[in-house]
Amino acid sequence: MSTTYNQVYARAVGNPTAVDVDALCVLVGGILDNLDLGEKRFTVDPGNIQTRTATTQTLLQHSQLGQKPVLDMWNFLCLRKEFESHKDGVAMQSGHRQGVYFLCILLTLEISIYQVVNMVVAKSWTMVRHFEGAPKLDDFKLIEKELPPLKDGEVLLESEFLSVDPYMRPYSKNALKGGDVIMGSQVARVIESKNPDFPVGGYYVAYAGWTTHFISDAKGLNALPSNWPDHLPKSLALGAVGMPGLTAYFGLLEICKPKEGDVVLVNCAAGAVGSLVGQIAKIKGCKAVGSAGTDDKLTFLKEIGFDEVFNYKTVSSLAEALKKASPEGYDCYFENVGGKFADAAMQQMNDFGRIAVCGAISMYNDSVPSTGPYIQPYILFKQLCMEGFLVTRWQKQFPEGQKQLLQWVTEGKLKFHEHITNGFENMPAGFIGMLNGENTGKAIIKV
Amino acid sequence: MSTTYNQVYARAVGNPTAVDVDALCVLVGGILDNLDLGEKRFTVDPGNIQTRTATTQTLLQHSQLGQKPVLDMWNFLCLRKEFESHKDGVAMQSGHRQGVYFLCILLTLEISIYQVVNMVVAKSWTMVRHFEGAPKLDDFKLIEKELPPLKDGEVLLESEFLSVDPYMRPYSKNALKGGDVIMGSQVARVIESKNPDFPVGGYYVAYAGWTTHFISDAKGLNALPSNWPDHLPKSLALGAVGMPGLTAYFGLLEICKPKEGDVVLVNCAAGAVGSLVGQIAKIKGCKAVGSAGTDDKLTFLKEIGFDEVFNYKTVSSLAEALKKASPEGYDCYFENVGGKFADAAMQQMNDFGRIAVCGAISMYNDSVPSTGPYIQPYILFKQLCMEGFLVTRWQKQFPEGQKQLLQWVTEGKLKFHEHITNGFENMPAGFIGMLNGENTGKAIIKV
Numbered sequence: 001m002s003t004t005y006n007q008v009y010a011r012a013v014g015n016p017t018a019v020d021v022d023a024l025c026v027l028v029g030g031i032l033d034n035l036d037l038g039e040k041r042f043t044v045d046p047g048n049i050q051t052r053t054a055t056t057q058t059l060l061q062h063s064q065l066g067q068k069p070v071l072d073m074w075n076f077l078c079l080r081k082e083f084e085s086h087k088d089g090v091a092m093q094s095g096h097r098q099g100v101y102f103l104c105i106l107l108t109l110e111i112s113i114y115q116v117v118n119m120v121v122a123k124s125w126t127m128v129r130h131f132e133g134a135p136k137l138d139d140f141k142l143i144e145k146e147l148p149p150l151k152d153g154e155v156l157l158e159s160e161f162l163s164v165d166p167y168m169r170p171y172s173k174n175a176l177k178g179g180d181v182i183m184g185s186q187v188a189r190v191i192e193s194k195n196p197d198f199p200v201g202g203y204y205v206a207y208a209g210w211t212t213h214f215i216s217d218a219k220g221l222n223a224l225p226s227n228w229p230d231h232l233p234k235s236l237a238l239g240a241v242g243m244p245g246l247t248a249y250f251g252l253l254e255i256c257k258p259k260e261g262d263v264v265l266v267n268c269a270a271g272a273v274g275s276l277v278g279q280i281a282k283i284k285g286c287k288a289v290g291s292a293g294t295d296d297k298l299t300f301l302k303e304i305g306f307d308e309v310f311n312y313k314t315v316s317s318l319a320e321a322l323k324k325a326s327p328e329g330y331d332c333y334f335e336n337v338g339g340k341f342a343d344a345a346m347q348q349m350n351d352f353g354r355i356a357v358c359g360a361i362s363m364y365n366d367s368v369p370s371t372g373p374y375i376q377p378y379i380l381f382k383q384l385c386m387e388g389f390l391v392t393r394w395q396k397q398f399p400e401g402q403k404q405l406l407q408w409v410t411e412g413k414l415k416f417h418e419h420i421t422n423g424f425e426n427m428p429a430g431f432i433g434m435l436n437g438e439n440t441g442k443a444i445i446k447v
Numbered sequence: 448m449s450t451t452y453n454q455v456y457a458r459a460v461g462n463p464t465a466v467d468v469d470a471l472c473v474l475v476g477g478i479l480d481n482l483d484l485g486e487k488r489f490t491v492d493p494g495n496i497q498t499r500t501a502t503t504q505t506l507l508q509h510s511q512l513g514q515k516p517v518l519d520m521w522n523f524l525c526l527r528k529e530f531e532s533h534k535d536g537v538a539m540q541s542g543h544r545q546g547v548y549f550l551c552i553l554l555t556l557e558i559s560i561y562q563v564v565n566m567v568v569a570k571s572w573t574m575v576r577h578f579e580g581a582p583k584l585d586d587f588k589l590i591e592k593e594l595p596p597l598k599d600g601e602v603l604l605e606s607e608f609l610s611v612d613p614y615m616r617p618y619s620k621n622a623l624k625g626g627d628v629i630m631g632s633q634v635a636r637v638i639e640s641k642n643p644d645f646p647v648g649g650y651y652v653a654y655a656g657w658t659t660h661f662i663s664d665a666k667g668l669n670a671l672p673s674n675w676p677d678h679l680p681k682s683l684a685l686g687a688v689g690m691p692g693l694t695a696y697f698g699l700l701e702i703c704k705p706k707e708g709d710v711v712l713v714n715c716a717a718g719a720v721g722s723l724v725g726q727i728a729k730i731k732g733c734k735a736v737g738s739a740g741t742d743d744k745l746t747f748l749k750e751i752g753f754d755e756v757f758n759y760k761t762v763s764s765l766a767e768a769l770k771k772a773s774p775e776g777y778d779c780y781f782e783n784v785g786g787k788f789a790d791a792a793m794q795q796m797n798d799f800g801r802i803a804v805c806g807a808i809s810m811y812n813d814s815v816p817s818t819g820p821y822i823q824p825y826i827l828f829k830q831l832c833m834e835g836f837l838v839t840r841w842q843k844q845f846p847e848g849q850k851q852l853l854q855w856v857t858e859g860k861l862k863f864h865e866h867i868t869n870g871f872e873n874m875p876a877g878f879i880g881m882l883n884g885e886n887t888g889k890a891i892i893k894v
Binding site: 360381384386 | 617705782785786789804805806807810816817818819820821822823825826827828829830831832834835836837840866
C-alpha cells in the first residue's frame with residue numbers, strides 16, 4: 001500500500017486484514033486532518049445517521065449507475081463508524097473538488113476487496129469555439145474534471161508527452177464542437193489499473209486528446225515495442241517511431257511506391273513527417289528533394305541526408321526552384337502543403353508519377369476554400385496517381401512498420417529531431433507554433 | 448490483272464507473259480491517250496535518248512533510295528521502246544500530279560515481277576494553326592499528297608471509318624504544329640501489300656491520322672479479331688470494341704476497381720466511352736449513375752440500363768442532382784469532364800472512392816487554365832485515389848479486353864450507338880460536333 005497526498009493508491013486484493021483497514025483509517029484521517037472545506041463547511045448531524053444497510057444500498061445504486069456518489073462530509077462521518085465496524089469489504093474514494101478533498105466511502109458487502117483511490121483530476125484543453133483562420137490562444141480553454149473510479153477492465157493513465165499535429169486543425173471542424181476536448185495522442189503511463197494486462201507503470205500510446213489523465217478500457221492503448229531501447233526518448237513513440245513515422249513509412253512506400261533512382265519531392269520537409277519521408281526515400285535509393293521555410297531547416301535537411309533543398313518562402317519562383325532541384329522531374333511527391341506549392345509541383349511531375357496526399361497545411365486555415373488551376377489535366381495527361389491517406393488504414397501493419405522504424409532509428413539510419421514545448425499549460429501555444437512552422441522535427445508537449 | 452482508270456493495280460508474279468506486257472502497254476497507252484498536260488506540255492527530244500543500261504541504273508538508284516523517280520514524259524517515251532523490247536522484268540508506276548497522269552517506268556533486270564501501281568493520292572486534314580478556344584472550320588485544311596511506291600514490308604491502306612475523339616483537342620496543342628495532319632485512328636483496308644502477313648483486303652485499325660490513304664510498315668496495324676461477326680459494323684473497332692471500349696473497360700475495372708454494390712458515377716455518359724462505362728458497371732453488379740446534356744441522351748442512357756440519370760445542363764444544382772441520384776454517395780467516379788462537374792462530384796464521393804480521370808472535356812477549349820476550389824482536401828480526408836490514364840498503358844492486355852468487349856457486344860450485354868458523319872470532307876464538322884456533344888454514342892466519320 002502506497003499513499004501520497006495528491007495521488008493516492010491503496011489496494012488490497014482478497015480479504016483486507018486489520019492492518020489494511022488501519023492504514024486506510026490513517027490515510028482517511030490524515031486527509032481529514034488537512035481538510036479546508038471553505039464555503040462547504042460541514043456540520044455533523046448525528047440524527048441523520050442512516051442504517052448501514054440503507055446507506056450501502058444508496059451508495060451501491062449510485063455506483064452501479066456509474067454516477068459519482070454524491071456524498072458530503074456528513075456521509076463520510078456517518079459511514080466512518082460503519083467502516084470501522086465492518087471490515088469484511090470496503091471501498092473508499094477520495095475526491096478533489098474546488099481545492100479540497102471529499103471522501104466518499106462505499107460499503108460493499110458483495111466484494112472482498114477494498115480500494116482507496118484518488119479521484120484524479122484531469123486537466124484538459126478544450127476548443128472554446130471553432131477556429132476561424134489561424135487558431136488563437138483564446139480559442140482554447142483549460143478545464144479540470146474529476147475522473148470517476150475505475151471499472152473492471154479499465155486503467156487510469158497519466159500523459160507524459162502529448163503530440164500536436166497539423167491534422168488537428170482541419171479535424172476540429174467536423175469532429176469537435178465548442179467545449180470539446182481537442183483530439184490527439186500521447187505517451188502515457190498507467191497509474192492505476194483494473195486490467196491485469198495493463199499493469200501500473202506500463203507506457204502506452206493512446207489517443208485520448210489534450211488531457212493530462214484519462215481512463216481507458218485499454219482497447220485503444222498501444223504498448224511501446226518491448227525492445228524499446230532505454231536511451232531512446234519515449235516521446236519518439238509520437239514521432240519517428242509513432243504515427244508520423246508510420247505516416248511517412250506507409251505513405252511513401254505504399255502510395256508513392258518509390259523505386260531505386262526515383263526522385264522524391266517532399267514539402268514541410270523539416271516537419272515531423274517530411275523529415276522522415278526524405279530519409280526513408282534515401283534508404284530506398286532515391287534522390288530526396290525537400291522544401292522548408294527557414295534556412296536553419298534547410299541546414300537540418302542537408303544534415304539528415306536530403307540531396308536538394310530550397311526555401312519555399314524566399315525562392316523567386318517555385319517552378320524554377322523545383323526545376324533546378326531536379327531537372328529530371330519528380331516521380332514521387334509526398335504532399336503536406338497543397339495550394340500554390342502543389343500547383344507548381346504538379347507541373348514538374350514525370351509521367352506515371354505518384355502523389356501521396358498526406359496533408360494540406362497551407363489550406364487548413366482557409367475560411368473559404370481557396371482556388372487554383374484545376375489539376376485534372378496534369379493528372380490525366382501525365383497519368384499521375386494522386387491518393388489521399390490517413391495512416392490508420394494500415395493499422396494492421398503498424399507493428400511491422402514500427403519495428404522497421406525503430407530498427408532504423410536504433411541503427412542511426414533514421415535521424416530524428418524533436419521540438420519540445422514544456423508544460424501542459426503551453427500546449428495551445430505549441431500547437432499554434434507548429435502550425436506556423438516553428439518546429440524542426442516533431443512538435444511535442446512535455447507535461 | 449485488274450485495271451481501273453483512277454486506281455490501277457497490275458500485278459503478275461513470276462515471269463510476265465506476252466499477254467501481261469500487252470495489257471500493260473494497253474493500260475499505259477490508254478492513260479497516255481487521255482493525257483492533258485496543261486502547262487507542262489511535253490516535247491520529245493530524240494537526241495536525249497539515253498542507253499537502256501544507263502537509264503536502268505539511274506532509275507534503280509532512285510528506286511533504291513526510296514525516292515520517287517523524277518521522270519517526265521520524255522523519259523517515258525524513251526523508255527517505252529526499252530519496255531517493249533525487254534519483257535523479262537518490268538515495273539511501272541502511274542502517278543497523278545496536278546490533275547494529270549505521269550507515267551514512270553522502272554526497268555528492272557534483277558527481278559522477275561512487274562507492277563503497275565496507281566500513285567495513290569491521300570487526302571488529309573491538317574491543322575492550319577493551333578486551336579484557340581473551340582475549334583472552328585477554318586482551323587482545318589484539306590491537303591492532297593501522292594504516296595510513294597511501297598517498299599518491301601509495307602502496305603497501302605484506305606480508311607473506311609475514321610474516329611473523332613475528345614483527346615484530339617488537347618493533344619493537338621503539343622503533338623502538332625500548324626500544317627500537320629491531325630492525329631487519329633481509323634478502320635482501314637489493305638489495298639496494296641508488300642507484306643505477306645498483311646494481305647490485300649484485310650481490315651486493320653491504324654493510328655494514321657485524318658487521312659484517306661496511308662502507307663504502313665504494318666507495325667502499328669491491329670487486325671480486327673478473327674471472330675468478328677459479319678453483321679457487326681467494322682466501325683465498332685473504333686468504338687465499343689475499340690479504343691473507347693478498351694478505355695471504358697480498363698479505366699473502370701483497373702482504376703475504379705468497382706465492387707458489386709458500388710455506386711459508379713460517369714459523366715459524358717452518352718458519349719463513346721461513358722455509355723460503355725455505365726453498362727460495364729451494371730455488368731459488374733454496380734449502380735450506374737450518368738449525366739448527359741440532352742433529354743434524348745437521358746432516354747438513351749435509361750434504355751441501355753443506367754439506374755439514374757440527370758441532365759447536367761438543366762438541373763438547378765449539380766450537388767443536389769448528384770445527391771438525389773445517389774443519396775449513399777459514390778464509390779467510383781469515371782471522369783470525362785472536369786471543371787465544375789468535378790467540383791460537385793468530389794464532394795459526394797465516399798471514403799476510399801476511386802476516380803479514374805479519362806478526360807476533362809469541359810476544359811479542353813480553355814485558353815488559360817480555369818480555376819476552381821482545390822480538390823486536395825477531399826482527396827486527403829476521404830482518402831480518395833484519383834488516377835489519370837491513357838488507355839495505351841494496357842496495350843499488352845488489349846486482346847483480352849477486346850475479346851471480352853466483343854463477347855458482350857455479341858451477346859447483347861453491351862449496347863452501342865454510333866453517330867455517323869458521312870464524307871471525309873465533313874470530318875472537321877464531325878469533330879467540332881462531337882466536342883459540342885452532338886453525338887450520342889461513338890462519333891464516326893464514314894469516308
